[in-house]
Amino acid sequence: MSDQTGKQMSKEEKDARFEAELLPVLDPLYNFAYRLTLDEDDANDLVQETYLKAYRFFDYFEQGTNAKAWLFRILKNSFINEFRKKSKQPAKVDYSEVEGYYNSEDVEGESGVATTTDMRTESVQDLIGDEVASALNALPVDFRTVIILCDLEGFTYEEMAKILDIPIGTVRSRLHRARNSLKEKLEKYARTMGYNG
Amino acid sequence: METKFTEAYEQPASDTRHETDCDKVAKLLDAVVDGEATAEEQTFFTGHLEDCVPCFESHQKQKLLKGLVSGNLKRILVPERLALAIKTKIQATTV
Known part of the structure; x- marks a missing residue:
């Protein structure tokens, strides 16, 4: 039980810190x-x-740094691995999933959380929400991902580059193409509803 | 006559290498709506929009699109037992 020789923290302390730092991200993480x-x-x-x-x-997680971006990065890598080999083997932890995270300047805090507008349930807003969701879901997963990270979760380009392991230039161009696709799909919908883009 | 024809023919080729201000603005649309443009880019962008209606409109559209996602996409409720399941697994993990 108390064999924490050489370790700075007891398991209880570690668990408590883990929960305090990382569980608050559960909601955005589940949505992602x-x-x-x-x-x-x-x-x-x-x-x-x-x-x-x-x-x-x-x-390896530095206390007080961007827990949200760190967890999003791990989740995205798990998703890719799962996607590649749809087998139910015990999950192997790939060190590359967590290393390299801190190799550039500190990521800013949680200031970029997406601001949601007044969420009173209005049927028109629901309707639009459903339509946006299905247009988004119809996009290739790479496109969907950048739009969610940017517009829903409010990550900066730099944070997105870290989460996705791609250069910022690629973030920009992918976001641009993703939005064009989304625009196309939503404009089609707008026309069927009698609006003109 | 013949040389003139060649010149006129070659002209568009060099023209395509030159980016118009509208092209530059189109490339900056995302950075601007995402608040990622540099001060210099932002100044150029704003200046151009003052006298270009099509670019002004595409900026409006881009803002609308971003707002549609950030303001209308419903958030999914986290299953009630998920947090507890995670805590239980963590506590059972020995390191």
Whole structure:
């Protein structure tokens, strides 16, 4: 039980710190997982797997830095691995999923959380929301991802580059193409509703 | 006559290499709506929009598109038991 020789923290302390720092990200993380997998059970599994990996690598996490971006990065990598080999083997932790995260300047805090507008349920707003969701879901996953990270979660280009492991230039061009696709789909919808783009 | 024809023919080729201000603005649309443009880019962008109606309109459209996603996409409720399931798994994990 108390064999913490050489470790600075007891397991209880570590668990408490882990929960305090990382569990507040559960809501956006689950939403991201759902938007990627489009399935509640898969999202559930993906989020649990992400937290387990994060726990194993928690020593590499620098307290007070951007927990949200760190977790999003782990989740996105898990999703890609899961997607590639749809087998149910025990999840292997790939060190590259967490390393390299801190190799540039500190990521800013949580200031970029997407501001949601007044959420009183209005049927028109629901209707638009459903339409935006289905247009978004129809996009290729790479396109969907950048739009969610940017517009829904409010990540900066620099944070997105880290989460996705791509250069900022690629973030820009991917976002540009993703928005063009989304625009196309929504304009089609607007026309059927009698609006002119 | 013949040389003139060649010149006129070659002209568009060099023209395509030159980016118009509208092209530059189109490339900056995302950075501007995302608040990622540099001060210099922002100044150029704003200046151009003052006398270009099509670019002004595409900026409006881009803002609308971003707003549609950030303001209308419903958030999914996290299953109630998920947080507890995670805590339980973490506590059972020995490092």
